[in-house]
Amino acid sequence: MAELTLRPESAVPETLPRKKAQNPVVRVTRYVLARVATLLVTVIVGVYLTILIANMGGYVDQIQRAQIREEIQQLALNNAAFKQMSVEERNQRMEEMALLREKRVGLDQPFAIRSFRFLSNALTLNLGWTQNMTSDSGSKQVRNIMLERLPATLLLFATSNVLLFFASIYMALTLSRRYGSTLDKIIVSLAPSGSAPSWFYGVFLIVIFAAALRVLPYGGMVMAPPPENRFDYFLSVMQHLILPVTAITLSTVFLNIYNWRTFFLIYSSEDYVDMAKAKGLNDRALERRYILRPTLPNIISTFALTLIYLWQGAPITESVFNWPGLGSTIVHAIGLYETPVIVGTTVIFAYLLALTVFMLDLIYAIVDPRVKVGSGS
């Protein structure tokens, strides 16, 4: 759905004059800094838009007001001085206090001004407390809830992304070598499978391996109760990882292989590859130096797209597998109308997406010597 920020340098006719050779370290550093700056701006704008959307129904304000009233009520209950007042007097006093607090947090100001403070709070994940949700350790602070869930998501997605990348590259190279073979035809005909999201494969995998064969767990991250022993704990997590990782990988691997195989085939018909072959280089060196190298930028930009697509699907994949990550947190938060958690999770996802794009940009800068930054383009 989304394509990449990476400049399609190849699309623009390359008539730029050759610049003086630069120190590669300087070049990459400048590039990195420029990318960090743009991505940061992008994230800020993105989060601001998110806040606008989340607030337009007035939910954020409502929740803040309700929170203030609740705090005041708690305060009044615990304060002996309040108990001696009459009901009207006490209510009036509480109302005054509430208004004062609203003024302190700025609820009396127009939304346009407040939204910026909310933005800075959101960016630092300083989103206050939740109404109903608690973290597993019992905290009601939004930040704690999210930081507790983050490692699970990272574990799941890092594992599957790494697996996806290497499996796809390996298979694509193998297939490009055996172009037209039965295996090649099978994989190519499987490429349309990429149109289904990972949760969809997840459901099938659960039906087969958890429900019918009963060899793998239905979901969750560790068995309950969690094993005491560190090693057993690790094994249990690994066992629970198998199905979600397989689902995520399955959903995109064939499409990836198909795309990359096409890149490899296009690049392996270049003259310099024939030349290298004529020199008598072995297949491995040929692939590594003459085919993989020039294709990598293309591969990385398509891979970035795949990753973005996968990140977007996290809420559903995680909730289908009951994986205690950020994705299932957002689904849970929707059910409870926990706006701060929804906004917070959105922010974290924006950060993660930006980070992913940044890392791929970085790799791109390293592998593609054509990337020029600061050349005024």
Add this chain to the structure above:
Amino acid sequence: MERFKQSVREIARYPSAIGGSLIILFLIGLSVYTMTTIPYQEAIRLWRGGPDVWYHNPATVPPTWVNYFRRDKLPETFTINSENLERDIQDTEDGRQINIAMPFDYSFDSFPQELTLYFHAQFLEKQPYVSITLQTPDGRDIRIADFSVDHTQTYIFSQDTRLTRRLKGLTPREGIFLNLDSGSTTPVKGKYILNLKVLTFEKDADVRAEFVVYGQVAGWAGTDHQRRDIGVALLWGTPIALAFGLLAALGATVTTMFIAAVGVWYAGWVDGLIQRITEVNLVLPFLSILIMVGAFYSRSIWVILGVTILLGIFGGSIITYRSVFLQVKESPYIEAARAYGAGSMRIILFYLIPRVIPLLIPQMVTLIPTYVFLEASLAVLGLGDPVLPTWGKVITDAIANGALFQNQYYWVLEPAFLLMLTGLAFAMLGFVLDRIFNPRLRGV
């Protein structure tokens, strides 16, 4: 026209394209059939209808066709209505005696879930009296119950403790089908007759009865936890999925292309702005925003569709289109158009855009399944349309009600199969179109 024919001929060379097109045609046919036989309002009434609509279905049972794959046949669900039977009516002193015989064949290898009689009686003051007996094929004559019926009354066999006692402690749903003397543990097969003897104490009083045998299979698609026929949702899911997928894909690709063309044509800050918006849009968590819209504003499928298109406008395909437009912009024919004084909009609409339509078609077709699955994904998140039955909602219901833990696979697999079929059909066709229209990929 000639070009169109040629394209069709070229597409016909690929078996996967033919397969895909056939499936798409089938789905379109199914949608038309659904919309004519079950109108929109009727579908909503059926799907939102509670026990009143679906009382003659058992809850969560697989479809009837599972019996084709089983050696021991599961009992089917059937209803016998006294309206369709001949009734033997005799006048008595102060009322009537109505005899209703309800014959049914029972040739299954296990017991039904439940047997229930629904009575609707018309009387002024005195309640009619009903005696129920059952004749079994092995010659037993079981007294089921005797009671007086109210205007509407439900008699559930298994909840009658006296009947249980009479059957020597066996639950009635099993006891009436078992022959204890033979020692067999399977139901006696053959023709059963349920006899209702109704005595009324008023001349005009009447009793109608409906006998429902809740089997362990029902309908062509099975039922869900609310006794609803999943078939309704499967049928209605088709037009919704197709409409959502087509509209979203069309809306997103066409607007994206237009914006890309505008950006390239005007260049300068317009182009810059469009590119920046695209970058921001990329980092925006698409699904999270849809989730927020669903949670805070509206869950109507059409609102979600609109937001999907809006978020899709500045999608990544702008970059692809941009690079193509950049090349097209320099073509001599554009220069010619400029020379004769064509305005900017004219050039964009009639000169730039038609050139990239070959690129647009495959992209659009391959995008359709993405959106079909998106609708299902939202339903799985609990953000499906509140009134319409869709495939995604069936899957959600199934997962939420533990279908995966209770071996009720049909509940998940049927909608999943249809989703897969739709996705696959469009994806297969799209891949072929991509090869035909993008010659760079031809032969690879």
